[in-house]
Amino acid sequence: MDADGLSQLNADLVIRVRGGDPSAFDTLVRQHYGAAYATALAILCHRENAEDVVQEAFLTALEKIDDCTEPQRFTGWLLQIVRNRAKNVRRYLHVRRTSNVEERDCAEEHSDPNRRTEENEEGERLLQALSGLRPTQRCIVLLHDLEGWRHQDIAEVLEISPELSRQHLFLARRWLQAQMQPSVSAGEPT
């Protein structure tokens, strides 16, 4: 489906959700969960917190769905809620961590030992590598390489130019490749 078709589908779903249609809300969640999770993960670098933020963002979106004046641009509107919510959580966690000597912008803190599988270890390594990037770069690389978004769509949501999105992706990939090979040092991303 092309971008216009998707926008129209979003608009129809939003109108149905306003009327309280559970199946429309379910479809809306399934369609946008990936992008919302990638955005929250880019800001928090913490899977459980990102999951909580996404849930709260969807519920906030439902509560305020009458304020979504352009239903065909629901995706951007939802991701703005996700970003705001994730930044609030990050700020809250930062305040809680101020007593710690070592502060990291982004750190994975697993509390559930059952989730420490091989797959999770790989995820942790990735999150650790991502933590060296700026939140915008993390968001771009996750939306592009994980969710398959086009630079045009990323640029619209993040309110930057598609060229800048490409540039950030290039730098982020270079940084990640270097970080995922422990013997090679890539220096700080610019």
Added chain:
Amino acid sequence: MKNEMQDFSSLDPRRRPDDWERRIRRITAAAAAPLARRRNVVTLPRQLAYWAGPVLATAAGIAVMASGLLLYPLQQPVASATPSKAQTIKQSPTVTVVTWAVNNHVPNPAEMLEINWRWKK
């Protein structure tokens, strides 16, 4: 160094279908109550939509009855524009002449004589 796409599949929430469904259900379950409230909320458009059916049915019934009442008199035999001689005799001379004028009735000599006679009477 090549600028290749990084494999993020270990962070993909759809990687494990059961975990994916759990995440979706967690959100939809929490949204059930707000959605139910939205379904039950009374808004003007919804009220209009709710009442539109009965109101239109009633209006259609009234329209059928009204049109029946309006059409009924047209099916009655139309009274003769020209009063009969017996009617003319019963009426007063003034009424008779006015009736002739309204109906564009040209009286014949016998009727003229009759009226004249009654007037004098």
